[in-house]
Each structure stands twice: as structure tokens, then as C-alpha cells.
Amino acid sequence: MQWVVATAAFLASAVEFVEAFTIVLVVGVTVNWRSALLGALAAAATLALLVATLGTALVQWVPLDVLRTVIGTLLLLFGLKWLKNAIMRYAGLKARHDEQAIYEETRAELRARRAIDASSSRFDLFGFLLSYKSVLLEGLEVAFIVITFGLSAASSTVSRSSGIASAALGALAAGLLVILVGAIVRVPLAKVPENTLKFIVGIMLTTFGTFWLGEGFGVEWPLSDAFLLILIAIYLGASFLLTVWLKRVKMQQREQAIEKQSVQATEYSKEVSQ
Amino acid sequence: MKVIKAIYNFIVGDMVILIGVVLAVIILALINNVAVLAPLKGISGPFLVIAVLGSLVTTLSREAFSSRR
Numbered sequence: 001m002q003w004v005v006a007t008a009a010f011l012a013s014a015v016e017f018v019e020a021f022t023i024v025l026v027v028g029v030t031v032n033w034r035s036a037l038l039g040a041l042a043a044a045a046t047l048a049l050l051v052a053t054l055g056t057a058l059v060q061w062v063p064l065d066v067l068r069t070v071i072g073t074l075l076l077l078f079g080l081k082w083l084k085n086a087i088m089r090y091a092g093l094k095a096r097h098d099e100q101a102i103y104e105e106t107r108a109e110l111r112a113r114r115a116i117d118a119s120s121s122r123f124d125l126f127g128f129l130l131s132y133k134s135v136l137l138e139g140l141e142v143a144f145i146v147i148t149f150g151l152s153a154a155s156s157t158v159s160r161s162s163g164i165a166s167a168a169l170g171a172l173a174a175g176l177l178v179i180l181v182g183a184i185v186r187v188p189l190a191k192v193p194e195n196t197l198k199f200i201v202g203i204m205l206t207t208f209g210t211f212w213l214g215e216g217f218g219v220e221w222p223l224s225d226a227f228l229l230i231l232i233a234i235y236l237g238a239s240f241l242l243t244v245w246l247k248r249v250k251m252q253q254r255e256q257a258i259e260k261q262s263v264q265a266t267e268y269s270k271e272v273s274q
Numbered sequence: 275m276k277v278i279k280a281i282y283n284f285i286v287g288d289m290v291i292l293i294g295v296v297l298a299v300i301i302l303a304l305i306n307n308v309a310v311l312a313p314l315k316g317i318s319g320p321f322l323v324i325a326v327l328g329s330l331v332t333t334l335s336r337e338a339f340s341s342r343r
Binding site for chain 2: 073084087088218222
């Protein structure tokens with residue numbers, strides 16, 4: 001079991017599953033549970049098939065150095081996207097994900113679309129497709145992380161397979177946890193610290209992406225694998241500084257806007273009085 | 275075109291990050307494969323970290339000072 005791989009997959013999956021769960025929940029409550037669960041299960045099966053086929057093909061056919069370069073690049077792109085969004089949310093430049101709002105919005109959309117009999121257990125194609133689409137789309141990012149992270153964390157074909165298995169187990173554990181908590185509370189999981197999880201995963205993906213991309217180009221990192229900790233510290237420090245800086249920028253922009261508004265209001269009142 | 279846009283949005287969705295990372299990869303590939311640039315191999319690691327941080331700072335600055343905000 002590769003714990004770093006499993007943990008990263010667990011955290012990333014938890015965030016995505018919470019988002020997917022919100023839509024499945026709203027379909028379950030508004031349309032019916034049969035269609036919602038069938039859609040979610042069909043999407044989970046599609047994702048499992050994708051990980052199994054793509055993962056096995058990559059393990060068997062692609063040389064490790066090429067894999068590390070390509071996957072390092074993809075992880076870096078993915079990680080920087082997550083990190084950027086998390087920093088913007090911390091700084092207040094982007095709205096935080098609100099599961100309750102998404103739940104209410106989707107529910108209103110479903111109700112507006114047509115009169116729905118939630119008590120009916122008859123299979124509903126629209127509910128099935130909505131549930132399938134949301135789980136598949138959110139799960140694709142998880143599948144991507146499971147494959148790339150699992151493959152790159154290993155140095156041989158055997159350990160690459162075990163890497164994918166570890167990542168898949170991490171994702172499975174997150175999925176089961178979200179379903180279990182969701183089944184108990186039956187409300188959108190709004191209290192999950194989504195942004196913190198996204199931030200941690202962003203740091204992990206960026207760190208490993210940098211490390212593996214460097215290794216793919218023959219970079220010999222000082223202290224070998226222990227350099228990962230230094231990279232984590234560098235990216236954490238930079239993220240902290242960037243968040244503080246962006247908060248200040250936002251505050252200055254707000255002050256300037258207020259000042260501008262008050263000047264305009266004064267000018268307007270002068271014009272009116274003349 | 276729609277498919278390309280969907281893939282772009284799925285993987286990165288940010289032109290600054292994409293350009294920064296692709297440029298870093300191209301420069302690393304050049305350092306690794308062109309004999310004249312071989313003496314620069316020693317700074318490949320620090321260069322990569324700086325390129326990553328540079329991309330992050332640039333994209334966040336763009337968002338912070340965007341006229342749309």
C-alpha cells in the first residue's frame with residue numbers, strides 16, 4: 001500500500017464526491033432514488049472501467065521516463081489549477097463552493113422543468129442521466145488523479161500496478177465515506193472543508209508534478225525523495241504569501257471603489273443643488 | 275473545437291498556467307538535449323520550481339487586476 005498516493009487520491013476524491021453527491025441527492029429527493037442511484041452506479045462502473053483499461057494499458061506499454069514527463073506535466077497543470085482556485089477562494093476573489101445553494105438551484109430547475117412525483121419509484125430517464133452525468137464528470141477528475149498519481153509514484157511495472165491500486169483504494173474509501181455520511185444526514189454536505197481539501201490536493205499535485213517532471217528530464221534532486229518535503233514547504237510558503245498579498249489587493253480595490261463612489265455621490269449632490 | 279475546449283477546460287482551463295508549464299517543459303527539453311546547453315543542466319531543478327511559481331504568481335496577478343473584477 002502506497003500511503004501518499006492513497007491519501008492524495010482520498011482527499012481529491014472526497015471533494016469531487018461531495019460535489020457529485022449533492023446532485024445525486026437532489027435527483028433522489030426530487031425525482032426518485034431508484035433513478036438517482038442507478039445513474040450514480042452506472043457512472044461509477046464507467047469510471048472503474050476507464051481506470052482499469054487506461055491504467056493497465058499505460059502500465060504495460062509506456063516507458064517510465066516518458067510516463068513521468070507526460071504525467072508530471074499533466075499533474076502540474078492540474079495541481080496549479082486547483083491551487084490557484086483555492087488561493088483565490090482564501091483571498092475572497094472567488095466564491096466558495098456552496099453545496100446548499102447548488103442543491104436548491106438544481107432542485108428548483110428540476111421542479112421548473114416539469115411536475116415531478118417524488119413518491120413514484122418508476123425509472124426516470126432524465127433523473128438517471130442527470131445523476132450519471134454529474135457523477136461521471138466529477139469522477140473523471142478523480143479517475144485522472146488515480147491513474148496519473150498511481151503510475152508516477154512507482155519505479156517498476158509491478159509497483160505501478162500497486163500504485164494504481166493504492167490510489168483506487170483511496171478514492172473508493174472517500175466515495176464510501178461520502179455515501180455513508182450522506183445516507184445518514186440526507187442533506188447536502190455543506191460543512192466539508194472543500195477549499196482546504198482542494199488546497200492540500202493542489203499542493204500535493206503541484207509538488208509531485210514538479211518532482212516527476214524534473215526526474216523525467218534527468219534532474220537529480222538534492223536529498224533524493226526527501227526533497228519532496230522541501231518542495232511542499234516552498235509551495236506552502238508561496239501560497240501563504242500570495243493569499244496575504246491578494247487579500248491586501250482586494251481590500252485596496254474595495255477602498256478605492258468606495259472612495260470613487262463617495263466622490264461621484266458628492267458631485268451628483270452638488271449638481272442637483274445647483 | 276468543442277471537444278478541444280472541453281479537454282482544455284478539464285485539464286487546465288487557464289492559458290497563463292498552460293503557457294508557463296509548456297514553456298518550462300520546452301526549455302527543460304532543450305537543456306536536456308542540446309549539447310551547447312548541457313552546462314545548464316545543474317540549474318534545471320531550480321529553474322522548474324521558479325517557472326512553476328512564476329506561472330502561479332502571473333495567473334493570480336491577472337485575476338486580481340483583471341478589469342472584469
